[in-house]
Amino acid sequence: MDFELKPLTPARLCAEKCDALIVLVAGDAVTGSDPVSVMAAMAIKAGDFESKAGKLLSAYRAPGITATRVLLAGAGDGSQKSVRTAVQAAMAALKTTNVRRVLLSLLALPTPGPQIVRAAVVACADAGYTYSTTKSKPAEQKLQRVVVGVSALAASKPGFDKAVGLCKGLALTREWANRPANHATPTLLAQAAKELGKLPRLRVEVLGPKEVAKLGMGSFMAVAQGSEQPLRFIVLRYDGGAKAEAPVVLIGKGITFDTGGISIKPAAEMDEMKYDMGGAASVLGTFRALAELQPALNVVGLIPACENMPDGRAIKPGDVVTSMSGQTIEILNTDAEGRLVLCDALTYAERFKPRAVVDIATLTGACVIALGGVRSGLFSSNDALAQSLAAAGDSSLDLCWRMPLDDEYADGLKTHFADVANVAGRAGGAITAAKFLQRFAGKFAWAHLDIAGTAWKSGAAKGATGRPVPLLVDFLLAQVQPVKAVRKASTASRSAKAKPRSRA
Numbered sequence: 001m002d003f004e005l006k007p008l009t010p011a012r013l014c015a016e017k018c019d020a021l022i023v024l025v026a027g028d029a030v031t032g033s034d035p036v037s038v039m040a041a042m043a044i045k046a047g048d049f050e051s052k053a054g055k056l057l058s059a060y061r062a063p064g065i066t067a068t069r070v071l072l073a074g075a076g077d078g079s080q081k082s083v084r085t086a087v088q089a090a091m092a093a094l095k096t097t098n099v100r101r102v103l104l105s106l107l108a109l110p111t112p113g114p115q116i117v118r119a120a121v122v123a124c125a126d127a128g129y130t131y132s133t134t135k136s137k138p139a140e141q142k143l144q145r146v147v148v149g150v151s152a153l154a155a156s157k158p159g160f161d162k163a164v165g166l167c168k169g170l171a172l173t174r175e176w177a178n179r180p181a182n183h184a185t186p187t188l189l190a191q192a193a194k195e196l197g198k199l200p201r202l203r204v205e206v207l208g209p210k211e212v213a214k215l216g217m218g219s220f221m222a223v224a225q226g227s228e229q230p231l232r233f234i235v236l237r238y239d240g241g242a243k244a245e246a247p248v249v250l251i252g253k254g255i256t257f258d259t260g261g262i263s264i265k266p267a268a269e270m271d272e273m274k275y276d277m278g279g280a281a282s283v284l285g286t287f288r289a290l291a292e293l294q295p296a297l298n299v300v301g302l303i304p305a306c307e308n309m310p311d312g313r314a315i316k317p318g319d320v321v322t323s324m325s326g327q328t329i330e331i332l333n334t335d336a337e338g339r340l341v342l343c344d345a346l347t348y349a350e351r352f353k354p355r356a357v358v359d360i361a362t363l364t365g366a367c368v369i370a371l372g373g374v375r376s377g378l379f380s381s382n383d384a385l386a387q388s389l390a391a392a393g394d395s396s397l398d399l400c401w402r403m404p405l406d407d408e409y410a411d412g413l414k415t416h417f418a419d420v421a422n423v424a425g426r427a428g429g430a431i432t433a434a435k436f437l438q439r440f441a442g443k444f445a446w447a448h449l450d451i452a453g454t455a456w457k458s459g460a461a462k463g464a465t466g467r468p469v470p471l472l473v474d475f476l477l478a479q480v481q482p483v484k485a486v487r488k489a490s491t492a493s494r495s496a497k498a499k500p501r502s503r504a
């Protein structure tokens with residue numbers, strides 16, 4: 001889908017050619033003498049339309065308006081959230097039509113700042129996405145182009161560009177997360193990362209079983225040993241900052257399929273465990289967005305990718321393995337494999353002397369029970385880091401909620417047979433998982449995002465959400481030092497190779 005930002009007056013809006021004109025209406029006091037404003041004011045007065053977020057009124061070939069269809073969309077108080085609801089409702093209403101070109105008007109919003117513009121663009125792109133990779137015929141994509149109409153171009157441009165960059169990342173994340181496990185093996189995931197390595201300021205290195213063995217990643221290797229698919233350890237680097245500047249490290253859980261291993265999962269809904277590389281997909285998508293946005297900072301992405309399978313060679317409950325950190329782990333449940341691949345990635349992260357490390361993982365069913373699909377679980381022993389991540393979640397409408405890490409939660413991980421066990425009891429399962437990871441994250445500021453409830457939707461709307469890419473992108477952009485931001489403005493245009501930046 002292509003996006004364009006266009007400065008318009010109410011009169012010009014009515015004269016624009018398009019298949020559908022979506023007009024966001026915030027508040028019930030509509031003024032203006034142009035045909036769209038008059039229509040809105042009359043409809044509100046007659047009680048046929050209200051500006052409550054999500055309310056719609058549609059018209060066909062309305063007099064004085066060039067657009068074939070007009071959709072008045074209530075945008076409530078004009079907040080980010082209301083704008084998202086409004087665009088979602090309008091796009092859903094257009095889904096069954098033949099609309100190719102949409103004009104989305106933000107002219108009537110009280111403060112169409114960067115976050116509002118972004119909410120509108122992201123909601124459009126979201127509605128326009130359809131998965132088709134493993135269909136015999138590609139899904140017919142009718143909607144081609146969205147023009148966002150604003151009154152002042154300069155004020156909206158930064159938010160718009162940011163949104164379009166973010167959308168590219170979101171689409172990549174959704175695409176890879178949605179792919180079935182036989183179309184998204186560790187090898188294929190690594191190839192996708194390699195492709196990203198061609199983008200400006202990005203480098204990608206892929207380690208295989210030999211290199212990983214040499215590093216001593218005994219815990220990661222233990223998970224992979226039950227699968228015919230060879231593991232991959234993917235290292236992405238985005239170098240936007242000064243060479244000496246400490247990077248932020250993102251670690252994504254890349255279990256391309258989680259059967260549970262010998263501690264095998266029940267059959268019902270096991271297919272959804274293709275999404276167990278949602279953390280990895282979010283790291284790939286975040287790097288895709290970084291390549292677009294070119295912020296002045298250094299970021300490292302680490303993805304331990306493998307399958308968790310039952311097999312004659314698979315790990316068994318009770319097996320003890322030695323992690324890269326030297327700590328031994330008793331694997332009491334082979335289905336608690338995410339922490340086993342992440343712990344070695346955390347140890348590997350030490351070599352970057354990172355400013356902060358954030359791991360992202362579809363880690364526990366317990367987190368789904370605790371927070372559902374609304375907020376991701378946020379765990380951190382570092383208050384400043386936790387606050388930055390929570391703030392990024394709020395500003396991007398990609399919410400998370402901080403969970404506790406009291407030491408008592410680690411009691412259940414004690415065992416007679418190794419330094420630590422990989423599971424505790426059922427109680428507080430999301431927290432005990434985080435406590436396990438924390439043992440490997442002592443050398444840097446660390447946070448963990450459990451996205452088990454938020455990375456995908458089940459049921460009729462089954463599909464990847466792209467979360468927490470919006471959160472991660474906002475978090476990273478907030479890490480750019482103000483002084484460096486000036487440098488960014490001068491280098492971004494050079495290194496982005498004059499690629500068209502307004503297409504998504």
Ligand code: BES
Pocket residue numbers: 258260276333335336337338362363364365366368423424429452453
């Ligand atoms: N990938 C799963 C977590 C998961 C389960 C995410 C369901 C989303 C929906 C993870 O590897 C896992 O199996 N965790 C176990 C841990 C348990 C054995 C301590 C779980 O949550 O049941």
Ligand code: MN
Pocket residue numbers: 258260308334335336337338
């Ligand atoms: Mn598992």
Ligand code: ZN
Pocket residue numbers: 255258276335337338362363
């Ligand atoms: Zn898993």
